[in-house]
Amino acid sequence: xxxxxxxxxxxxxxxxxxxxxxxxxxxxxxxxxxxxxxxxxxxxxxxxxxxxxxxxxxxxxxxxxxxxxxxxxxxxxxxxxxxxxxxxxxxxxxxxxxxxxxxxxxxxxxxxxxxxxxxxxxxxxxxxxxxxxxxxxxxxxxxxxxxxxxxxxxxxxxxxxxxxxxxxxxxxxxxxxxxxxxxxxxxxxxxxxxxxxxxxxxxxxxxxxxxxxxxxxxxxxxxxxxxxxxxxxxxxxxxxxxxxxxxxxxxxxxxxxxxxxxxxxxxxxxxxxxxxxxxxxxxxxxxxxxxxxxxxxxxxxxxxxxxxxxxxxxxxxxxxxxxxxxxxxxxxxxxxxxxxxxxxxxxxxxxxxxxxxxxxxxxxxxxxxxxxxxxxxxxxxxxxxxxxxxxxxxxxxxxxxxxxxxxxxxxxxxxxxxxxxxxxxxxxxxxxxxxxxxxxxxxxxxxxxxxxxxxxxxxxxxxxxxxxxxxxxxxxxxxxxxxx
Ligand code: ZN
Numbered sequence: 001x002x003x004x005x006x007x008x009x010x011x012x013x014x015x016x017x018x019x020x021x022x023x024x025x026x027x028x029x030x031x032x033x034x035x036x037x038x039x040x041x042x043x044x045x046x047x048x049x050x051x052x053x054x055x056x057x058x059x060x061x062x063x064x065x066x067x068x069x070x071x072x073x074x075x076x077x078x079x080x081x082x083x084x085x086x087x088x089x090x091x092x093x094x095x096x097x098x099x100x101x102x103x104x105x106x107x108x109x110x111x112x113x114x115x116x117x118x119x120x121x122x123x124x125x126x127x128x129x130x131x132x133x134x135x136x137x138x139x140x141x142x143x144x145x146x147x148x149x150x151x152x153x154x155x156x157x158x159x160x161x162x163x164x165x166x167x168x169x170x171x172x173x174x175x176x177x178x179x180x181x182x183x184x185x186x187x188x189x190x191x192x193x194x195x196x197x198x199x200x201x202x203x204x205x206x207x208x209x210x211x212x213x214x215x216x217x218x219x220x221x222x223x224x225x226x227x228x229x230x231x232x233x234x235x236x237x238x239x240x241x242x243x244x245x246x247x248x249x250x251x252x253x254x255x256x257x258x259x260x261x262x263x264x265x266x267x268x269x270x271x272x273x274x275x276x277x278x279x280x281x282x283x284x285x286x287x288x289x290x291x292x293x294x295x296x297x298x299x300x301x302x303x304x305x306x307x308x309x310x311x312x313x314x315x316x317x318x319x320x321x322x323x324x325x326x327x328x329x330x331x332x333x334x335x336x337x338x339x340x341x342x343x344x345x346x347x348x349x350x351x352x353x354x355x356x357x358x359x360x361x362x363x364x365x366x367x368x369x370x371x372x373x374x375x376x377x378x379x380x381x382x383x384x385x386x387x388x389x390x391x392x393x394x395x396x397x398x399x400x401x402x403x404x405x406x407x408x409x410x411x412x413x414x415x416x417x418x419x420x421x422x423x424x425x426x427x428x429x430x431x432x433x434x435x436x437x438x439x440x441x442x443x444x445x446x447x448x449x450x451x452x453x454x455x456x457x458x459x460x461x462x463x464x465x466x467x468x469x470x471x472x473x474x475x476x477x478x479x480x481x482x483x484x
Pocket of ligand 1: 278
C-alpha cells in the first residue's frame with residue numbers, strides 16, 4: 001500500500017493536473033489510513049513477538065531474523081502514532097504541497113504560512129507521541145536516520161563548519177578564477193535530455209526496470225526494484241543542471257534497482273536510511289561526475305552532442321567549470337563546498353521550529369539572517385529563500401541532515417571502493433563504470449535494509465561515520481583548483 005501511495009505521489013509531481021490536488025489528497029488519506037490499519041494492530045504485534053522468539057537461533061543477518069527485527073522496529077515506532085494523527089498528517093501534507101506550489105507561484109510566503117503552521121503543529125504532536133532520548137528533534141531525525149541523535153549531528157556539523165566556513169571565505173575573492181560561462185550557453189533541451197540518457201546508460205541504469213520523466217524538483221521514487229522512476233528538469237542555458245540531476249537521481253536509482261527481488265514488498269526492501277541513500281547519489285554526482293576521469297571520457301561525448309557550444313573546451317576547463325565554487329541562494333544548485341552550509345541553515349531552523357523557539361510566520365526573516373551568517377548572501381524574495389524546498393510542505397522535518405550525512409558517507413564509501421578495486425579510476429576514464437556499480441551493488445545495495453546505518457557503515461568501511469575523510473577530500477580538491 002505504501003508503494004501504491006508512491007505511484008500516486010509520483011503522478012502528483014509529474015503529470016497530475018493542478019486542480020486534482022483536493023481529490024488526490026483524499027485518495028492519499030485513504031491509503032495512508034488503510035496501510036496503518038493493516039499494519040498497526042494487535043494481531044501483527046503478537047505475530048511479531050512470537051516470530052522474534054522463533055528466529056532467535058538464526059544468524060543475525062539471515063533473511064528471516066533481519067525481517068522480523070526490522071519489521072518490529074517499524075511496528076513499535078508506528079504503534080505510538082494514533083490513526084487520527086496519521087490521517088491528519090497525510091491530509092495536511094498533501095494540501096501543504098499544493099499550498100507550497102501556490103505560494104511559490106505568487107512568490108508570497110503568507111500563502112504557505114497557514115499550511116506550514118498546521119504541519120509543524122502535527123509534526124510536534126508526532127514527536128511527542130514517539131518520544132525521544134534527548135530532545136524532540138531526535139524523534140523526527142530517527143524517521144530518516146534510525147538511531148541517530150541530534151547531538152551527534154551537531155558534533156559532526158560543528159566539525160564541518162570549522163573547516164568549510166573559512167574555506168568558502170578564502171575562495172570567495174577568487175571566484176572569478178574559474179570560468180564556467182561556456183556551461184551557460186544555449187543548449188538544446190532535447191539534446192540535453194539525450195545526453196543525460198547516455199550518461200545514465202553508462203552508469204548501468206536498467207531501462208527495462210525504470211524510466212525518466214520531467215518535473216520541477218527532480219526526485220527518484222521506486223515502486224519495486226523492477227520499477228524505478230527518476231525525474232529531471234532541463235534548463236536551456238545551464239548544461240550542468242540537467243546533467244548532474246540525472247547523475248544524482250541515477251545514483252539513487254541504481255540503489256533501488258540493486259535491492260534483491262526477494263526483499264520486495266518487505267521492510268527489508270529499502271535503504272537503512274535517507275543518508276545512506278543520499279550517499280549513493282552524491283557519490284555518483286560528485287566523486288564520479290565531477291571528477292577528471294569522468295570528463296576524460298564524457299567531454300568528447302558532450303562535444304558530439306554540442307559541437308558548436310563546447311568547441312575548444314578542454315578537460316581542465318571542463319573539470320574546473322563543473323567544480324566552480326560560489327556562495328549562492330539555491331541549495332539544489334549549490335556546489336560541493338557550499339552545499340552543506342545550506343543544510344546547516346535548515347537544521348538550525350527546524351530545531352527552533354519544533355522546540356517552539358521560532359514561529360512559522362517569522363521563518364523568512366530567520367532564514368535570511370542565517371543565509372547571511374553562513375553564506376554571506378541574502379535572498380531577494382521567498383522563492384529564492386524560504387520557499388525553495390519541497391520538504392517542509394510534505395512534512396519531512398528532520399530530513400535535511402541526511403543530505404550532509406550522505407555527503408560524508410559518499411566519500412567514505414568511495415575511498416573504500418578505490419582501496420578494494422585498484423584501477424577503478426582508469427576504468428572510469430575509459431567510460432567503464434561496471435566495477436564501481438558492481439562494488440556498490442554487492443557491498444551496499446544487496447543488503448537492502450538488513451542493517452542499521454551504523455552497522456552498514458562499519459561493515460563496509462570498518463569505521464564509523466566520520467567528517468574527517470570528507471574534510472580531507474574537499475580541502476585537497478578545492479585547494480588545488482583555487483590554489484589555496
Ligand atoms: Zn538525493
